[in-house]
Amino acid sequence: MFAIVAPGQGAQTPGMLSGWLRDPAHAERLRHWSGAADLDLVHLGTRASAAAIARTENAQPLLVAHGLLAHEALARAVPEGAAVVAGHSVGELTAAVYAGVLTSTDAIRLAAVRGRAMGAACDAEPTSMAAVVGGSELDVLDRLAELDLTAATFNGTGQIVAAGPADGIQRLAAAPPRGATVKPLPVAGAFHTPFMEPARQAVAAAAAATRFDRPRQLLLSNADGAVLTSPEEIRQRLVDQVVRPVRWDLCLRALARMQPGLALSLPPARTLANILKRQYPGIAVVPVNVPRDLAKAAARLEADTGKGEPAHAGA
Missing domain, CATH: 3.40.366.10 (Malonyl-Coenzyme A Acyl Carrier Protein, domain 2)
Structure with a gap:
């Protein structure tokens, strides 16, 4: 197979x-x-x-x-x-x-x-995405919920891609979930939301x-x-x-x-x-x-x- x-x-x-x-x-x-x-x-x-x-x-x-x-x-x-x-x-x-x-x-x-x-x-309103690498999945999802963001992609290997309003993505990058790093992605908007x-x-x-x-x-x-x-x-x-x-x-x-x-x-x-x-x-x-x-x-x-x-x- x-x-x-x-x-x-x-x-x-x-x-x-x-x-x-x-x-x-x-x-x-x-x-x-x-x-x-x-x-x-x-x-x-x-x-x-x-x-x-x-x-x-x-x-x-x-x-x-x-x-x-x-x-x-x-x-x-x-x-x-x-x-x-x-x-x-x-x-x-x-x-x-x-x-x-x-x-x-x-x-x-x-x-x-x-x-x-x-x-x-994507042109309708300012949205974006960011890769969240590391941390526990529960901590990551809790942090996204606090910021009114969506877990748009679960890639496995400890990576979740967050999506939502651009200001929320900026706040996520400024204060990541415990044990995680955040990398904003060069995309046009909040795909899969x-x-x-x-x-x-x-x-x-x-x-x-x-x-x-x-x-x-x-x-x-x-x-x-x-x-x-x-x-x-x-x-x-x-x-x-x-x-x-x-x-x-x-x-x-x-x-x-x-x-x-x-x-x-x-x-x-x-x-x-x-x-x-x-x-x-x-x-x-x-x-x-x-x-x-x-x-x-x-x-x-x-x-x-x-x-x-x-x-x-x-x-």
Whole structure:
């Protein structure tokens, strides 16, 4: 059994698609996806500045596109029912493609709608986010409640991302919870909180017009780590996660129960690969960052195929 994980916003770096676009097939896919996103993904992935690709409306479709450039090569090497797939925040759209729920074009289109809508919601009032590292979870959550902040992301490995009004984030940084450090994040606003309700409505309208199929691989929800099988439930959860916390910690617990022998961390791979390695050193993690990593990842998948039973929801 294999795991495939897809990163969320914040993993992007300038020029991250340059190596991929040397392959004409990848370049053609990205031009097609640029039309679906109504964005120049080629420019964003090669020549755009760090500030430009950090913008929410650019970062989200760009990250989904990066993860999906690996899809064709890897999908051939993963038999149906042999993988469990999970995505962090917008990476859940990438994961839905690997699970067979969405087409790549539809995932890019939804990511573009999501990014633009969340960016617009951020402009409505001053909000922000900060990573809280260390301390006890109870102390951290109590401190966030005192400041009227939301725990927007539980990343595991002792990290919670707080979100809410910008002045609350400033007060959190000035007086962290006991035993914790606080690092304000360079994001446009309070993602995965009720401040994103206008964006949720926009994503809901776009998702309603999009075909969702029954998954061919196990798909974990980043709301609670549950395995999803119903296309309608997957659609609703992808919509609702815009305003709900990301429980990556629960996805990690689900993976630990399922005990995959190998985990592929999709590009940009570093953040999630490092989390997996720290939390579950027994899982072999293969990061996929550049095109040459595809052959290595596919070979590992093919070598391990048949060594274990197919994935199943009761694991």
